[in-house]
Amino acid sequence: MINIIKIAVFCVETPEIEEIILAGDMTPIRLFGNPTMGIDKANEHVPPNHCVWARNILQQAIEGFKDDFQGIITSHGCDCTNREFDIWLECIDLPFLFFLNVPLKRNEIALKFFIDDMKELISQLEEKFNINITSEKIGKAIKKMNHIRDLLREISEYRVKMILKGSEFHALVKGVQQMDKDKALNMLETKLKQLKTNKPHMDKNLKKVLLTGSVIDDTEFIRFLENLGFQIIIDDLCIGTKYFWDNVDETEDPINALAKYHLNKPIYSTKFPSYKRFETLKFLAKKYNVDGVINIAQKFCEPILYSHPYFSKKFKELEIPYLFVEMEYNRESYKQLATRFEAFAEII
Amino acid sequence: MSIVKKSGKMLNATNKLKNEMGRHFLAIEQAYRDGKPTAWATAGTPVEFLYTMDVQPMLPENSATISAALKKSQNFIEIAEDEGYSYDLCSYFKTNVGAVLSQAEMSVGGTRKPTFMLSSDVICDTHVNWFQVQAERFNVPHFTIDVPHVVSNTTNRQREYFKRYIIEQLWELLDFITEVTGHEYNPEKGKEVALNSFEMGKIWQDVFELRKNIPCPVSTRDTFGGLFPLFTMTGLRSPIKLYKRMYKEAKERVDNGIGALEQEDFRLMFEGIPFWYNLKFFSNLERWNAIIVYEPYVYAFTKYTNLNVTKEMVLNKPVETMAELVLSFWYIYDLKTRVEMFKETVKDWKIDGVILHDNLSCRPNACGMYDLKRKLMEEADIPSLVITSDMNDPRKMNETKVLNQIESFIEILRKRKKR
Numbered sequence: 100m101i102n103i104i105k106i107a108v109f110c111v112e113t114p115e116i117e118e119i120i121l122a123g124d125m126t127p128i129r130l131f132g133n134p135t136m137g138i139d140k141a142n143e144h145v146p147p148n149h150c151v152w153a154r155n156i157l158q159q160a161i162e163g164f165k166d167d168f169q170g171i172i173t174s175h176g177c178d179c180t181n182r183e184f185d186i187w188l189e190c191i192d193l194p195f196l197f198f199l200n201v202p203l204k205r206n207e208i209a210l211k212f213f214i215d216d217m218k219e220l221i222s223q224l225e226e227k228f229n230i231n232i233t234s235e236k237i238g239k240a241i242k243k244m245n246h247i248r249d250l251l252r253e254i255s256e257y258r259v260k261m262i263l264k265g266s267e268f269h270a271l272v273k274g275v276q277q278m279d280k281d282k283a284l285n286m287l288e289t290k291l292k293q294l295k296t297n298k299p300h301m302d303k304n305l306k307k308v309l310l311t312g313s314v315i316d317d318t319e320f321i322r323f324l325e326n327l328g329f330q331i332i333i334d335d336l337c338i339g340t341k342y343f344w345d346n347v348d349e350t351e352d353p354i355n356a357l358a359k360y361h362l363n364k365p366i367y368s369t370k371f372p373s374y375k376r377f378e379t380l381k382f383l384a385k386k387y388n389v390d391g392v393i394n395i396a397q398k399f400c401e402p403i404l405y406s407h408p409y410f411s412k413k414f415k416e417l418e419i420p421y422l423f424v425e426m427e428y429n430r431e432s433y434k435q436l437a438t439r440f441e442a443f444a445e446i447i
Numbered sequence: 448m449s450i451v452k453k454s455g456k457m458l459n460a461t462n463k464l465k466n467e468m469g470r471h472f473l474a475i476e477q478a479y480r481d482g483k484p485t486a487w488a489t490a491g492t493p494v495e496f497l498y499t500m501d502v503q504p505m506l507p508e509n510s511a512t513i514s515a516a517l518k519k520s521q522n523f524i525e526i527a528e529d530e531g532y533s534y535d536l537c538s539y540f541k542t543n544v545g546a547v548l549s550q551a552e553m554s555v556g557g558t559r560k561p562t563f564m565l566s567s568d569v570i571c572d573t574h575v576n577w578f579q580v581q582a583e584r585f586n587v588p589h590f591t592i593d594v595p596h597v598v599s600n601t602t603n604r605q606r607e608y609f610k611r612y613i614i615e616q617l618w619e620l621l622d623f624i625t626e627v628t629g630h631e632y633n634p635e636k637g638k639e640v641a642l643n644s645f646e647m648g649k650i651w652q653d654v655f656e657l658r659k660n661i662p663c664p665v666s667t668r669d670t671f672g673g674l675f676p677l678f679t680m681t682g683l684r685s686p687i688k689l690y691k692r693m694y695k696e697a698k699e700r701v702d703n704g705i706g707a708l709e710q711e712d713f714r715l716m717f718e719g720i721p722f723w724y725n726l727k728f729f730s731n732l733e734r735w736n737a738i739i740v741y742e743p744y745v746y747a748f749t750k751y752t753n754l755n756v757t758k759e760m761v762l763n764k765p766v767e768t769m770a771e772l773v774l775s776f777w778y779i780y781d782l783k784t785r786v787e788m789f790k791e792t793v794k795d796w797k798i799d800g801v802i803l804h805d806n807l808s809c810r811p812n813a814c815g816m817y818d819l820k821r822k823l824m825e826e827a828d829i830p831s832l833v834i835t836s837d838m839n840d841p842r843k844m845n846e847t848k849v850l851n852q853i854e855s856f857i858e859i860l861r862k863r864k865k866r
Contacts, residue, residue: 143817144817145817146810148807148810149810149813149814175595175596178571178572178573178811178814179810179814181596181811182811182814182815184596184599185599185781185782185783185815185818186782186814188598188599188600188782188783196600198596198600200595200596200609202612203568203575203591203593204591208612208616208619209593211612212595212611215608215612216595219602219604219605219608371568371579372579372589373576374579398535399535401535401572401573401576401810402572402576404532404536405532405573405576405577406576407531408530408532408580411531
């Protein structure tokens with residue numbers, strides 16, 4: 100049996116790393132939090148007022164992952180995740196740990212730098228695992244991932260048609276990021292076939308909302324919102340549209356194409372100018388004619404906290420109902436927020 | 448133990464700092480009167496280029512500390528929170544938002560609308576977010592410098608292209624300033640400003656060198672009190688004179704065996720930004736004959752801490768050298784380097800214990816502190832104390848609790864001395 104190397108991807112915003120890992124004949128597996136676990140061990144390293152989600156993943160790493168990872172790649176996100184990388188280096192005993200410096204800005208200079216850093220990642224992977232990550236192989240991986248993106252984009256629309264629950268879609272995107280990509284392709288193709296035969300069956304009174312905010316990786320939270328009368332028809336999340344927003348150019352040099360793809364995608368809250376995120380949200384809210392926008396900040400998530408007052412003002416100008424909620428990363432806390440979500444459902 | 452509050456000696460030169468601050472604020476007023484371009488800048492940005500291109504810098508962080516010292520910061524912070532900014536966000540940022548919204552005078556920490564804003568993520572993302580918020584409010588252009596994040600396993604090969612990336616952005620910044628102000632970069636003036644900046648940083652470092660002596664001639668009264676020009680006036684001549692006076696006075700103390708404290712029993716290091724609203728808190732240490740002899744935060748802003756950077760490099764290639772300096776800035780060291788630097792410093796400055804400020808407003812600095820504490824004990828046999836508070840928000844400071852922690856910590860140090 101071939102022992103395939105598994106590389107963990109701890110990133111909030113650079114799924115494009117997947118193509119590079121795949122091109123090394125390895126399997127990328129994205130790390131997600133587990134809101135049912137305590138984080139006492141992580142708290143021995145990181146102060147309690149730092150991002151709860153990042154501490155949760157550090158806890159998993161210290162306890163030992165279920166998967167047998169040979170390495171972890173993280174990318175430049177917020178101050179907390181960036182600074183915690185050094186703590187990972189102290190606590191985690193894995194052969195390969197790499198920090199990818201995704202640039203803050205989006206211009207030609209930043210693109211050149213990003214390409215340099217991606218090449219460095221490739222070179223270090225090749226060196227460590229004695230493999231060749233050729234342009235041809237990256238090109239093939241791009242094709243495969245583009246196919247996945249196509250399917251996810253198509254499936255996503257069934258949320259709008261009220262055929263697919265937002266929570267089912269969330270679980271699907273999450274699953275794709277954690278499984279073998281050939282299996283993911285089969286799963287998505289089967290799902291799409293099935294969806295094509297379904298008719299709208301969901302409650303028409305559900306409030307159709309756009310979901311945005313921090314990393315929201317607990318599908319249970321989406322179910323919780325559904326139980327309160329919402330259907331997430333669209334989002335701008337990394338476990339959502341940002342994973343399949345567009346396709347990577349298959350005609351250009353593959354590394355350049357991946358870097359360009361990333362810098363041309365809708366901007367993340369951790370990058371500059373993050374206010375541009377509002378343009379994407381406005382576009383999505385109008386395109387999908389949503390009843391309202393829900394912006395979720397995981398506790399202490401600075402990038403979201405900084406932009407909230409601006410978004411609040413702008414959505415008010417557009418007369419689009421907007422709800423901002425800051426929450427703890429554990430399921431008990433969801434219940435305490437029920438009243439706020441219910442009140443919002445009433446208003447819209 | 449009977450506690451008698453003693454009064455440590457402040458350098459006479461430090462009292463002149465008020466004149467320097469006055470000079471800075473007068474220059475700002477003059478710039479507005481003359482219609483000269485002005486810029487807000489965050490700490491860690493190359494203020495030298497602003498002076499070179501005849502743009503008057505203003506640093507809202509320093510203005511925020513003035514608000515705190517005058518007990519005004521809480522009010523400004525609460526105004527910002529009323530606008531929707533979270534209790535958990537940076538208190539400098541919120542002080543500035545509140546000060547701007549209430550149109551506060553410069554004398555209490557207010558800042559005026561600039562021609563443009565200059566930020567960088569070298570220290571934190573907050574700087575970038577902060578200026579994004581305010582640039583939108585004032586409708587002024589905003590340039591930000593992206594500094595790649597150096598981690599403990601960053602290789603020299605990576606550092607090379609990190610540096611290239613910064614250099615390109617610095618040239619881009621100069622073009623941006625020309626575009627916004629019409630002022631061209633003058634290499635000759637660039638050299639002059641760079642030389643002043645270098646000289647100022649080095650004198651400040653010389654003052655720190657004198658603090659290696661027992662007794663230590665300079666306390667936090669002088670360092671926290673005297674660092675304002677390091678942020679705002681790097682590249683100017685006048686603060687150099689002030690620092691030279693500080694050095695001369697401190698040297699005289701050393702030569703005569705005089706310390707800032709009458710009796711010096713414990714030598715401490717303080718990591719992090721101090722509590723600007725309660726600087727007198729540090730005089731509490733004197734109850735136990737304890738003195739802070741090194742503050743990495745203050746030392747970091749001497750800028751020229753990279754020993755590979757020479758005066759010739761600063762003079763001949765100011766832009767390229769600035770990129771090198773930005774990448775090797777003390778305040779943002781990766782954990783591995785931070786631990787090594789702390790170990791060296793503890794040894795060289797003969798430090799008995801370290802106080803680490805887990806600053807609720809500065810997550811990048813607080814991150815790694817717990818590991819730093821462990822490593823210092825395991826690898827250098829130096830005890831540390833982590834205290835939790837905030838640099839500008841007095842609501843987050845429990846003075847009694849912190850004092851009790853420090854008292855217990857001093858007892859530990861006392862017992863260790865008796866060993």
